[in-house]
Every structure is written in structure tokens, then in C-alpha cells.
Amino acid sequence: MESFFQSQSQPGYGSSWNFDAFKNLHEISPTVQSHLRQVYLTLCCALVASAVGSYLHILWNIGGLLTTLACLGCMAWLHATHPYEEKKRVGLLMTAAAFEGASIGPVVDLAIQVDPSLLVSAFVGCAIAFGCFSAAAMFAKRREFLYLGALLSSGVSILFWLHFASSLFGGYAAIFKFELYFGLLVFVGYIVFDTQQIIEKAHFGDLDYVKHALTLFTDFIAVFVRILIIMLKNS
Numbered sequence: 001m002e003s004f005f006q007s008q009s010q011p012g013y014g015s016s017w018n019f020d021a022f023k024n025l026h027e028i029s030p031t032v033q034s035h036l037r038q039v040y041l042t043l044c045c046a047l048v049a050s051a052v053g054s055y056l057h058i059l060w061n062i063g064g065l066l067t068t069l070a071c072l073g074c075m076a077w078l079h080a081t082h083p084y085e086e087k088k089r090v091g092l093l094m095t096a097a098a099f100e101g102a103s104i105g106p107v108v109d110l111a112i113q114v115d116p117s118l119l120v121s122a123f124v125g126c127a128i129a130f131g132c133f134s135a136a137a138m139f140a141k142r143r144e145f146l147y148l149g150a151l152l153s154s155g156v157s158i159l160f161w162l163h164f165a166s167s168l169f170g171g172y173a174a175i176f177k178f179e180l181y182f183g184l185l186v187f188v189g190y191i192v193f194d195t196q197q198i199i200e201k202a203h204f205g206d207l208d209y210v211k212h213a214l215t216l217f218t219d220f221i222a223v224f225v226r227i228l229i230i231m232l233k234n235s
Contacts (some may be wrong), residue, residue: 012200028138032202032211035209036138039198042093042213045219049094057105058112064103071099078214087212097217104225111228116235122228129227130191132221137195148193155186180233181228187222194219 014074028036057063074096079091137145159179166175198212 015175034232035171036201036209038209039212042209043216046093046097046213046217049097053098053101054108056107057102058109062102063105067099067102071096071103083208092209093214100221107228111232118231120223122231126224133188133191134195137192145192145196148189151191152186152193159183184226187219191219
């Protein structure tokens with residue numbers, strides 16, 4: 001990340017971004033641009049399915065461990081299904097999104113009970129952050145942020161071991177707060193990394209829009225949940 005901030009502080013960076021950054025979009029071929037439109041359209045449909053899942057939890061209190069396992073099962077099934085079975089894979093994505101929505105339903109229900117505006121603010125804030133960081137990845141030079149993959153993987157490992165340590169040695173409140181903000185930083189980074197990775201894969205012929213939409217969906221949900229919990233704690 002240090003090299004990223006140093007590149008922003010170099011002379012002429014701001015002026016070159018204004019003009020040259022938009023030229024970088026021409027590096028994305030029409031085929032890849034069409035693929036990205038399909039990916040983001042599928043992502044929007046998955047978010048709608050997730051909202052339906054959260055609503056079903058509010059009605060029938062179905063969210064929990066079983067819906068989480070069902071979501072993971074649908075994701076694994078999707079990855080195991082041949083890309084040519086398009087309708088089946090889209091259906092699995094929507095089902096996984098609905099189960100994911102039910103799994104985060106308890107947090108959504110709590111936000112509605114505390115202040116319904118928190119839910120709207122968290123979603124809008126997440127959507128703006130997602131759009132801005134996705135645009136940054138698109139306008140940046142090709143493969144500029146792919147080096148973040150190793151750093152982000154290390155960040156996820158740190159989160160896992162911190163959670164494991166807190167369950168053994170206590171101090172959960174302090175560690176949870178660190179996990180919350182550090183996890184938000186990590187998954188925001190994943191938005192940039194995954195967007196550029198999707199573009200690179202599409203350039204090399206990988207046009208699996210369902211799998212790519214699933215990748216961005218998991219990023220969006222991870223960021224949304226953390227923003228919502230932070231707003232709930234601050235309220």
C-alpha cells in the first residue's frame with residue numbers, strides 16, 4: 001500500500017490522472033467492456049436476491065448456520081458446474097445470494113429495529129465505495145493493483161488468526177473492533193484487486209460472468225456488513 005500512496009504523491013500525478021487515466025479505459029476492449037456490463041448486471045440481480053433473502057428472514061426468522069452452510073454449498077456447486085450450463089449456474093448464484101441475505105438477516109433486522117435509516121445509509125455508502133474503487137481499478141493501468149493479492153491474502157489470514165486467538169484467550173471486544181475496521185480495509189482492497197483480476201481474465205478469454213459476479217458479490221456483502229455494524233456501534 002505504501003507504494004500506492006507514494007505514486008499518488010509524485011509530481012504531476014493529479015493532472016496526469018485527469019487526462020491519461022481516462023485514456024486507460026481504451027485499453028479495455030469492446031468484448032471486455034460488454035463482459036463487465038454483464039457482470040455488473042448479474043451482480044445487481046444477486047443483490048436483489050440477497051435483499052429477498054433478508055426479507056424472508058425478517059418474516060420467518062430463517063437466517064443462521066443452516067443458511068450459511070446452504071450458501072457455501074451453492075457456491076461450491078456453482079464452481080463445480082460446467083460454464084456452458086449457464087441457466088443452472090445463474091440459478092445457483094441467485095440461490096446462494098438469497099441464502100447469504102438470510103444469513104445476514106439478523107444484522108439487517110437489528111438495524112431496522114434500531115434505526116431503519118442506518119440500513120439505507122450503509123447500503124448507499126457501500127454502493128458508493130464499491131463504485132469508486134471499481135472505477136479506480138478500471139481507469140488504472142492494467143495489472144497495476146494485482147500486486148495487492150498477496151497483501152490481501154495475508155490480511156485475511158491475520159483476521160482468521162485473530163478470531164481464533166480471541167476465542168481461546170479472550171479480549172474479544174478489543175479484537176473484534178480491530179477485526180471490524182481492518183476487515184473493512186481488506187475487503188475494500190479486494191474490490192480493487194478483484195475488478196482488475198476480472199478484467200485481466202476477460203482479456204485472456206475467461207468470460208465466465210457468473211463466477212465473476214459471485215466474486216464481486218462476496219466483496220460487496222463483506223463491505224456492507226462491516227459498514228452496517230460500524231454504524232450500529234456508533235449509534
